[in-house]
Every structure is written in structure tokens, then in C-alpha cells.
Amino acid sequence: MMLSVNKQFSRHLRVIHACEKGATGVYWGHRWVAAWRYPDLVPSLTAMHGHETEHYALFGQLLAVKNSSQVGLPILWCAGGILYGVVTALLGRRAIWKSTAIIEAIVEQELLAASEFFQAHDPQVSAAIEKILLDELQHKEQAQAQSLGWATIDAYIEPMAVAGAQLSKNLAEKL
Ligand SMILES: [Fe+2]
Numbered sequence: 001m002m003l004s005v006n007k008q009f010s011r012h013l014r015v016i017h018a019c020e021k022g023a024t025g026v027y028w029g030h031r032w033v034a035a036w037r038y039p040d041l042v043p044s045l046t047a048m049h050g051h052e053t054e055h056y057a058l059f060g061q062l063l064a065v066k067n068s069s070q071v072g073l074p075i076l077w078c079a080g081g082i083l084y085g086v087v088t089a090l091l092g093r094r095a096i097w098k099s100t101a102i103i104e105a106i107v108e109q110e111l112l113a114a115s116e117f118f119q120a121h122d123p124q125v126s127a128a129i130e131k132i133l134l135d136e137l138q139h140k141e142q143a144q145a146q147s148l149g150w151a152t153i154d155a156y157i158e159p160m161a162v163a164g165a166q167l168s169k170n171l172a173e174k175l
């Protein structure tokens with residue numbers, strides 16, 4: 001079934017908004033574990049968490065300006081993100097970076113698709129997406145650089161990261 005342009009418009013906005021909230025939770029969870037197990041990672045994770053908080057606020061403003069509704073309870077995305085972030089961080093520092101590299105690559109693809117849609121329908125939203133994409137790319141590249149090659153833990157992290165990102169998006173479309 002083909003969604004109307006209006007429905008696609010608000011769906012993109014609410015998915016990005018909710019998933020940014022989820023991202024704040026993931027980095028918060030990673031940082032919480034890193035503070036006692038891998039303190040050297042704290043500055044990077046704090047910077048990334050700060051970016052996600054900005055992205056969430058930016059898309060909150062856009063939802064209001066465009067009269068689109070947010071997901072029912074954004075706190076659920078935050079809580080789910082924290083749970084995911086803590087569990088993955090407990091699997092080790094490589095797990096943090098591998099998970100980040102995978103999720104940020106998915107985020108990049110989603111944002112590129114959304115940006116393409118908004119280029120045709122709303123240049124203001126498209127510009128906002130292009131702006132946050134720069135941060136997401138930096139997150140992805142930093143995480144990839146810290147998780148080069150292959151390790152056994154990747155076999156566990158990959159399906160978790162993909163499922164987590166998919167669940168976050170699917171729920172945001174429905175709730
Ligand atoms: Fe983000």
C-alpha cells in the first residue's frame with residue numbers, strides 16, 4: 001500500500017525523532033558502563049551522546065513546526081536504548097564500537113532515504129537531516145576505525161544491532 005505524501009512526511013519525522021531518542025539511550029548506556037570499565041572511552045561517548053541529544057531536540061522542534069505527532073512515549077526509546085547500550089557495553093569495548101559502526105551505518109542509510117524524500121517536499125527538513133548526517137557519519141567512521149577486521153564477538157553483536165535498529169524503527173512507525 002502506497003502511503004500519501006502527508007503520511008510519509010510525518011512518518012519520517014516521527015521515526016527519526018524516536019530513533020534519536022533511542023540513540024541518546026544507547027550512548028548513555030555505553031558511557032555508564034565505560035565509566036567503570038573503559039574510562040578512556042568516556043570523552044568520545046560523551047561527545048556522541050551530546051550530538052544525539054541535539055538531534056533529538058532538533059527533530060522535536062521540527063515535529064512541532066510541521067504539526068506532526070511524536071511517538072506516544074519517547075521515554076520508551078530511551079529506556080530500550082539504555083538497556084541495549086548497557087548489555088552491549090558489558091560484552092566489551094569492541095562490542096561498543098562494532099555495535100556503533102553497524103547502527104550508525106543503518107542510520108546513515110535511513111537518513112539518506114529520508115533526505116531524498118524531503119528534498120522534494122520540504123527543504124527545511126532536508127537541510128536538518130543533512131546537518132545531522134555529518135555527525136552520524138563521524139560516529140560511524142570513528143566506530144569503524146575502532147573495530148577493524150573480524151572478532152568472534154561480532155557474530156553476536158551484528159544480529160543484535162540490526163534487530164535493535166529495526167525494532168526501534170518499526171515501533172516508531174506504529175506507536
Ligand atoms: Fe543522531
Ligand SMILES: [Fe+2]
Pocket residue numbers: 023052104107135136139
Ligand atoms: Fe549517531
